[in-house]
């Protein structure tokens with residue numbers, strides 16, 4: 001229970017609905033039907049929904065459109081990492097789809113991230129105000145990556161925090177809105193790049209929950225206590241026997 005003593009930082013004074021809006025649920029399912037099953041169970045709780053590779057590759061943009069029609073905020077998580085021209089085109093298409101948030105890999109470099117922003121701005125410019133500007137963020141070091149893997153396999157020297165901060169500065173320099181990182185790095189990112197720079201943090205596990213393939217983790221309360229803007233939390237909710245109860249328990253702990 002020690003973690004319940006910590007201040008919930010950015011959540012102070014927020015209602016349960018406002019807290020839910022900062023929780024991103026990954027719809028990591030093989031079909032629209034399977035994802036809709038979870039949506040049904042969580043109906044009425046205004047969480048952000050994330051469509052990643054598995055569901056997007058299976059169902060395509062139609063599922064994102066249907067989420068938008070149902071009133072959800074949608075994070076299109078396709079982690080683009082390609083030559084600048086290709087990423088600009090991808091960003092243009094995702095923006096036209098009406099995504100509220102999408103991402104690229106910071107490892108693609110500054111020119112690639114600038115191209116993503118330009119592709120997004122091109123789509124916005126041609127929409128004559130019909131589209132809202134999405135949050136464009138960059139993945140720093142995946143939350144499944146440990147210090148050892150980063151140093152020994154990927155070949156990046158130094159600490160994970162140093163690598164994340166380097167990517168965060170590069171991302172800021174390219175004019176993007178924020179980064180995906182682990183909650184462990186949030187305070188250092190906000191300190192180095194500015195408190196307005198958005199942090200989206202997967203690698204979140206309630207105390208005692210199975211880490212699975214995640215390496216750099218914190219509890220939801222600790223993550224918000226660090227000042228993160230959004231947490232991404234999947235399996236502790238989606239794989240729970242009762243996903244609604246699991247989410248409501250987390251919301252209660254956060255409010």
Ligand SMILES: O=C(O)c1cc(=O)[nH]c(=O)n1[C@@H]1O[C@H](COP(=O)(O)O)[C@@H](O)[C@H]1O
Pocket residue numbers: 026028052077079103139141142143144180181202203204212214232233234235236
């Ligand atoms: O970009 C992401 O969303 C992401 C980046 C990262 O570094 N780590 C990470 O886990 N994610 C995503 O966040 C979600 C985490 O899911 P759970 O591990 O089930 O909570 C998955 O959909 C991942 O694809």
